[in-house]
Structures are given as C-alpha cells and as structure tokens.
Amino acid sequence: xxxxxxxxxxxxxxxxxxxxxxxxxxxxxxxxxxxxxxxxxxxxxxxxxxxxxxxxxxxxxxxxxxxxxxxxxxxxxxxxxxxxxxxxxxxxxxxxxxxxxxxxxxxxxxxxxxxxxxxxxxxxxxxxxxxxxxxxxxxxxxxxxxxx
Numbered sequence: 415x416x417x418x419x420x421x422x423x424x425x426x427x428x429x430x431x432x433x434x435x436x437x438x439x440x441x442x443x444x445x446x447x448x449x450x451x452x453x454x455x456x457x458x459x460x461x462x463x464x465x466x467x468x469x470x471x472x473x474x475x476x477x478x479x480x481x482x483x484x485x486x487x488x489x490x491x492x493x494x495x496x497x498x499x500x501x502x503x504x505x506x507x508x509x510x511x512x513x514x515x516x517x518x519x520x521x522x523x524x525x526x527x528x529x530x531x532x533x534x535x536x537x538x539x540x541x542x543x544x545x546x547x548x549x550x551x552x553x554x555x556x557x558x559x560x561x562x
Contacts, residue, residue, distance in 0.1 A: 453516045454541075462553050465527065465545040469518070472539035479541055481534050486524050488532075490541065491517040526551040 457468040469490060471479075482489045493515040522529060526547060533544040 453518065456518060464547060467520070467541075467543040467545065469541040469543075470539065471536075471541055474536070474539075474541075476536035476541075479534075479536065481541075481543065483522075483529055483532065486522045486529070488520045488522055488543075488545075489517060490520075490543075491515070 455470045457466075457470075459466045459468075467490075471492070474492065474494070478492045478494055480489075480491045480493075482491070495513050522545065528546045528548050531546045535542050
C-alpha cells in the first residue's frame with residue numbers, strides 16, 4: 415500500500431479503500447466457493463503405508479458427510495439444511511434460510527492405492543480418511559547390495 419498525503423494527512427477514503435480491498439474481503443480465496451460459502455480446508459499426508467486425509471469441519475456430524483468412490487475419483491461432500499419449525503399462528507417478517515454444502519474431489523492413482531480398504535471416521539471436528547497404499551507401491555526400506 416502506498417501512502418499519499420495531502421496537507422500532512424492521509425485521505426480517509428484511501429484508507430477505507432485499501433482496507434476493503436484487503437484479502438479479508440476477497441471471496442475468491444482458495445478456501446471460499448463462488449457462492450461465498452466456505453469450503454473446508456484439507457490436509458493430505460503421505461506416509462510409507464498410507465495417505466491420510468483430514469477435512470476440517472467443526473460442528474458437523476458423521477451423518478452430514480458423504481464419501482463416495484467412483485472409479486478412481488474420491489468425492490467428499492456434505493449438504494445441510496437448517497430450518498426452524500414455525501407454528502401456523504406465528505407470523506414472521508424475515509426468515510433467513512441456512513443452507514450449507516460443499517464437494518471436494520480427489521483423483522486416486524489406481525496402481526498406487528488400495529481402494530477396497532479406504533476407511534473414514536469423524537472425530538473432534540475432523541473427518542479422517544485413511545487410504546492405504548498397495549504393497550507394490552509402498553516404499554521399501556534400504557537394502558545393502560553386495561558387490562561381486
């Protein structure tokens with residue numbers, strides 16, 4: 415941000431323009447969808463035996479998720495609709511809908527992962543997926559080769 419002063423002071427409009435244009439209000443960040451809803455952050459860790467996927471989704475339950483494998487495409491999705499029940503004799507002038515959904519897709523390498531043994535659990539605000547590697551894809555420990 416470059417500062418421009420007039421009569422020794424910073425124009426107030428420039429200060430607000432720079433503040434409103436900051437990344438805080440940039441809804442096109444990678445963690446936001448084009449509908450201004452957040453997409454849960456994902457961590458993917460590779461070990462010698464597995465791939466471990468963690469999806470940050472606090473406040474949800476395991477029933478809120480759908481984890482689906484179609485060929486080599488792994489899809490993690492969720493759809494929640496929160497509606498408060500109203501009685502017939504209640505009148506409201508404003509009622510805001512609460513609808514949240516997301517979908518994340520990951521392409522798995524068929525020759526690397528064992529898709530039949532994928533496991534998922536939800537615990538303490540994190541959805542954990544354990545994607546085991548096939549035996550032939552696991553990193554072998556170093557071995558000494560004899561020289562003849």
